[in-house]
Amino acid sequence: MGIPLSHRPARVIDLDTMRQRQQARKRLVRLAPELDGLEMVYRLPSESEAYYGMPLLAWGLRDDGEVVGLVPWMESLTPCQMLDDPEHGHFIGYRDPETEELFEEPPEHKVLELEQAAAYFEYEETEEATLIQQLPETQGTHALCMDESGAPWQLKQVFGWRLYSDGAIEALLADERLVESTPILPGDACLYPGHSRHRVVYFFQRQIANRIRREDPATLEALALMVMPDADQRE
Incomplete structure (x- = not known):
């Protein structure tokens, strides 16, 4: 019962x-x-x-x-x-x-x-996140990186992607001062995870990145509307 x-x-x-x-x-x-x-x-x-x-x-x-x-x-x-x-x-x-x-x-x-x-x-689970996989970047993706308020943003090429044991994925960017050989490949010492150095990282396809480099007015206006308000909210 x-x-x-x-x-x-x-x-x-x-x-x-x-x-x-x-x-x-x-x-x-x-x-x-x-x-x-x-x-x-x-x-x-x-x-x-x-x-x-x-x-x-x-x-x-x-x-x-x-x-x-x-x-x-x-x-x-x-x-x-x-x-x-x-x-x-x-x-x-x-x-x-x-x-x-x-x-x-x-x-x-x-x-x-x-x-x-x-x-x-x-893979065995660990308390601290560990690197479990690395992929090369195949599409020419770029990252718009911003640091402290007022600092100039940087447009950097993405060279690869890292998957960590906690499920996080980080883009690999290059520190130009440490580049010893080209082409840059995943595993090179000059690469670092984007969010380890930059407060904000936004990704763009290659053609959009090229328009940003050329300072295309329409692209820069759309960029300001999309990115800058979010960056300001992080202050």
Whole structure:
């Protein structure tokens, strides 16, 4: 015979602990570069009839087994599903530009690749975050770096990406004073994680970075509207 609900001892639910567990299961545990030109498709709320494509940089396997596409977006290498912003865009799906096929789920060959690699490179959990994987940058991504208020911003090329055991991903930037040989490759001593030196790091595709270098007026105006208010809020 069961115990009446009114007589059962109260169960305390620690919401913070549950939230931390859910976040831990969403952390990335393995990356695979996208080398076949597949894209993320998104739309802007201001242009509901127009769709845009952006090349995927990589795919990521989460601790809960989910596989997500990843693009350099705003301040991080971002899972496509997280693009749900009233100003900057909404994720629609993935696209193969060669066949023009639009699909919602990651391709099976990437899922299998990530699952097999994660099983082979099984890492032990540690209290401190440790480096578990490093990817080369293949798209010419650049980072706009800002430090203390009033200091000039720097536009720097991204040379690679590091995945840490806590799921964090850092872009690798070069300290030009320490460059000993070119081309610069992941593992060179001149490279450092972006957020280890810069307060704010925003990512841009190569063509946008070239417009910033040329000081294109429209690009600089859009940049000021998008980046500077966020930077000021961090003071």
